Amino acid sequence: MGLTQQQVQERIDQGLTNETDLSTDKTTKEIIISNTFTYFNLIFLIITVLLCLVGSFRNLTFLPIVIGNTLIGIIQEVRAKRTLDKMNLLNAPHAIVVRDGVKQKIETEQLVQDDEIILEAGNQICADAVVVEGSVQVNESLLTGEADEVEKNPGDELFSGSFVVSGQCHAELTHVGNESYIAKLSQEAKTMGSGEQSEMIRSINQIVKWVGIVIIPIGLLLFYQSHFINHETIRRSVTATVAAIIGMIPEGLYLLTTIALALSTMKLASRKVLLHDMKSIEALARVDVLCVDKTGTITEPTMNVKQIICSKNGKNLLHTPEELQELLVDYTLASNDNNATMQALRTFAENDGATPHRMVVERYPFSSTTKYGAIVFTEGTYILGAPEFVLRDAYATVEEEITTFTKDGDRVLLFAKYAGTDLKHGLTEEVIPLGFVILANPIRENAKQTFEYFNNQGVAIKVISGDNPGTVSEVALQAGILGAENYVDATTLDTAAKLRDAVEQYTVFGRVTPKQKQKLVKALQIKGHTVAMTGDGVNDILAMKDADCSVAMASGSEAAAQAAQVVLLDSDFAHMPDVVYEGRRVVNNVQRSASLFLVKNIFSLLMAVFSMVLMITYPLEPAQVSLISMFTIGAPGFLLALEPNKNRIEGRFITNVLLKALPGGLTDVIAVGALVMLGSVFGLPDASVATAATLVLSVVGFMILFKISEPLNKMKYGVIFLNIFGLVFSGIFLKKLFALSDMSNRCILLMVVFGFAAESLFRYLTLIAEKLRARYEKKQKYTGYKRKRKLRR
Template sequence: MSDMTNDAQNTGWRGLTEDEVNERVEQGLINQSDISTGKSVKNIILSNILTYFNLIFLIIAILLIYVGSYRNLTFLPVIIGNIVIGIVQELRAKQILDKMNLINAPHSIVFRNGVQKQILSQQLVKDDIVLLSAGNQICADAIVVEGNIQVNEALLTGEADEIEKISGSSLLSGSFVVSGQCYAKLEHVGNDSYITKLTAEAKAMGSGEQSEMIRSINQLVKWIGIGIIPIGILLFSQGYYMNHETMQKSIVSMVAAIIGMIPEGLYLLTTIALALSTMRLAKNQVILHDMKSIEALARVDVLCVDKTGTITEPGMEVLEIIPSKVNSQVIKTKEELELLLADYAISIPDDNATMHAIREYVAAFDTNSKKRETMEVIPFSSTTKYSGISFSDGSFLLGAPEFIMREEYPLVLPEISTYIKNGHRVLLLGKYEGTSLKDGLSEKVVPMGYIILTNPIRENARETFSYFKEQGVCVKVISGDNPETVSEVAKRAGIEHADQFIDAGTLDTDSKLASALEEYTVFGRVTPKQKQKLVQALQKAGHTVAMTGDGVNDILAMKDADCSVAMASGSEAAAQAAQVVLLDSDFAHMPNVVIEGRRVVNNVQRSAVLFLVKNIFSILLALLSLVISFTYPLEPSQISLISMFTIGFPGFLLALEPNKNRIKGHFLKNVLIKALPAGLTDVLAVGALVVCGEVFSLPKNDIATASTMLLSVVGFMILTKISAPLNPFKNGIIIFNILGLVFCGIFLHQLFAISEMSNICVLLLIVFSFAAESLFRYLTIGIEKLDELYRKIRQKKQ
């Protein structure tokens, strides 16, 4: 470890006493904010109870009670059940995620009573002295009191340049340490910190972007919510004033139409599907910071991965140290090189996987007393790709050979090319002949030796990347390492076209970068800003991009990606910035996350078709009744019966089925194309049945019962179609719901307003059922043909 860390107990920083900490806690000067990314228990309960549609249900329940139509309150148990199930599932998901988030919560190294210890960042108080190292996210506004660090504030200010912070410099919460190490005194904590105020402003502006599925459902509900009140008023007015129905009949008909328009179970279905998936992933050590990420990952067609920690194991080890023969007069033996490296490792404050591996290697040498006096330190930067130290006997650099040697890189390449081709990482230790390291490398660098590091490939890497290849997901490897080295590692991991690599240093314009994405798979020597631009270029080309990483150099790209995945073993800042965190840092979980996302979106999309059929039918039949001036033929209890066995139960049961199909197209469009034929079939068949009933002067109860049966027939038609291909599980769902409907129709006929029908009404039901089957089939073919034609015309235009 570095001097600063080794001598942590002897720095003179005592920090706050327990009494001072308790005093600040009582004053509320603790690093906890009122802003939370998750819902509280109270919010979960209220968000499930206090909804617009629940208010509508309450009003129509009061109206039905007012007119004494108690039988038609059958929808209430379903609504109450929806509310209770929604609350229970969300609370269960919250309980599991809270436990997992606690494991992954940000921690800080703080000084209390002269003792250095690690605590949760939210337990810090004002005036605490904390130790910040590379990879840490700054947890509260602070002032540097000792040390020197490089900070990236891009997540706050948008400026990607690394900013040097020395004693007296201010640190903003939410930024992260790129390199170096320092002690800082916390100045503004909790609600007073910069990141909390920024978050509050963002929340005030809106809840942010949502997934396409949630956004589509919200749009659907919004349209229905706007139209439901005026349509309801018009229906009541027509029935009561124009058709001279009784108050009871007018209200009952209006309520039936309104209940048919409300997708009461769709929100619940979506909530439960997401909650169950979240719990399943949590049990597999996967945390979702953002619920939309599960859908984004399911839609991903380009996966950007870093080499270290993703393709390879997070840990590194030094394979060997080799003196350079290019300038052998500087250091003559391997032992001299090892002692210099030991002094370097002790003096540099870098706290990354590379330095951990080097320190572990040099621990075997006699490093208790350093041989050289440190004069100047330049921590490692992902932008410059090197670190530097000035000792009393000269200045030395450690980093990427091509960045340190620059134009003279070809001189050392023959000595290291074999290691690079074998997929090893090579660092060069060189002597700088300039006077100061802070002014950049303006003078010659003399190569002294090479540190050969190795990262073992993850055992299941080949299997994981093979899965993505089968699913049509293109993998791009974006790394800060030598492109040839990264290419070799990618080939060993089984990544397709891994032999097509390029040095990102040659991509000095956005156009070059965009064109390179079409040609190359592996990008080496990529700076953090370039990683971000690569992700943005892929998105501009119409791709859904996921970015995985574990270091601070990945954060900018992760923030811009459609979905970001972090390894918990990597940088704390990266884990906090990501939407998905793999707690055990096992990249092999990625296929499971994708499969879970596909299960949710595909199943919700399929079930949404069932809900939308009822909505389309009810809205169109309501409008038809207003135009032709007939009273809406169905009762609320009959709508409840149809919804229960052709929508509710099947929708929820189908949502439990595994579904690995790749998601294609837009959610709302996919749902409408499948729901529209059945919805039109329903309204045309029932409308014709009502007209025939008027012609033959059939009792309205007979027409209502026949309409209920006809809607059930069409309901099972669409259920069978969207369940294709059928299997024993799906057949069981269909048979179970048919039997349930028959049972209720026979034994609970009074509750659901099912009456005996006259012979002519039965005959009409049979005729219209066969006609509905043909109509549904031809409407389905016609709408699918129109959609295909539309896509062809659109492709020609593009």
């Protein structure tokens, strides 16, 4: 009967619900705090106070940009959170609970202690419980790391976080919410949902960390030198130090990344793609091997019974196909399995209008490990499963009978009689084939286009399935997967060495157990591949957990959907190119824009060191740095980050960014350093030199912008010329605001000379950087080749 509504309400009043405090998502309050109270915002606050104290209000031009950055970051992150919250509601885990004697489907958070729930294959156990009735096979690998299935019978404990592989049972909840096993484990470890950061986020955090460390000592040294050694006024010393510090802070870089990821998350959500983790979009963009299951990914999730035929070997037990059909219908009606195969058989039985004729003694649910299930009737034991696993060494006796069907891409199951009654220790007695169930599983309508996209993008496809390898190969060929004719029976891959060799040699893997799926993913990763795993069943979870990115179909098991980083809510595999495209667009564009930000940081850092070594005051003012940043870095960087970009991601993020930024940063330092030195030699006023340096930096900034924007198109030209217009307008009509002064003819001449010289210098430094990059990539390839040879040996 379960609990009554009154008992449920009593437990709700006592707080004994299944809600936890372990949400991995930020609240709106946490988003506001994390964007407002940052280390760099604290630095900006101190800088603002110092500038106000010395009366340099003109140099507060950076303040609107900082406030704007903070507000934009908060707004975009809150918008992304609301979108994800709505999507998560659609994908929220549910449970079948018995209350007042009636079965109800409710969200798992609405469960209370002592509720009676019904668990079956594919369900994730949502709270600690004890089995009351029935029997299930449970996988506790997500908790213990052990992949072996554990049988749970009445009286046995079920731990939250594990999932049901096969069977069905009624269980009573013992510990819910924060008192459950998974909640306590997560609180103790403090790692739930943190996950490993993507390379892009990790690299950006590293840049921000090192900049945060160096700006304080450099700032103190610059002020000391300017005021106490060069004997500048307090005001001049403060403004010079602030200009150097502002130049070193990558204030827009982290914001740019956050906004790019948030916008992509919302764009994918509109296409019914849910990202459990925004960072997973980068992992999928870097993927070069995509592992897919056959059923539910290449093919539609539903099957239908195409044909039932008698086996030649079972003629001494069966006389007519009608007898086989009757036995099979009895088996179907007696089974508690709810997988796609059994649903197809149930549909067939319902259309047949049959009723059970035999009494059930015991049920052995289908298991992905054994590849069969069984029912013990009073008159004997019957097995339904994969022919190779049921017959083992005797498979050759029926292989010829089913070859025609496997070549057509049909799924073939063997229905057989077992001489024994106890299957707890495997098949130890004789198995007599009675007949075969031929199942049709149509290929998804847009499968060919989807796999063609991945072929063109250089992403290798590996089909990993529990079905017959010949069948899977035929289906993969029909779906247009390259190399699908190269297939292997995974039962022959009984050593680690064979498995490692097979992952490069074969495209299709048949008769794969869940543990082997996991090993195949690891073998690919060892060989240096970035691996994505798609799946829809509990047999895919172990592999999905170890893959660099996991993708689940919402129509599959709930446990798989909860374990995955990406969920296709409409179970349409054709959305995969959208996800890969968005990832590539975000990473490539952020990488390009990050180079712009780092040019300024490299210049400011090296210029600060140059000033300290030569005992000169830092030549620029904060307002001038703000002007350059606004039109050559900030605005174009954000606009370019929204550009379409489907190029494959190559190399490491931080290496790519630094090699692109170094030529520009070095050009700026050399040009401005030489200009300052010559200005001192010719006795030019500091204000005129600073103005000339600002204009030279602007020219170099646009040269860098043109180079980074290649290949150029109409939109990029529009972005660049719009910012050139903005800079010219500000230089003419807002010159006082940005501390720009009039220049003498000699100063103008120096500026023009260094502007032209900077172009040649930048070109040659870029060529050197490109050669260094090519050498680095060659070295990486050689290292990878040596590692592969070592692995082969």
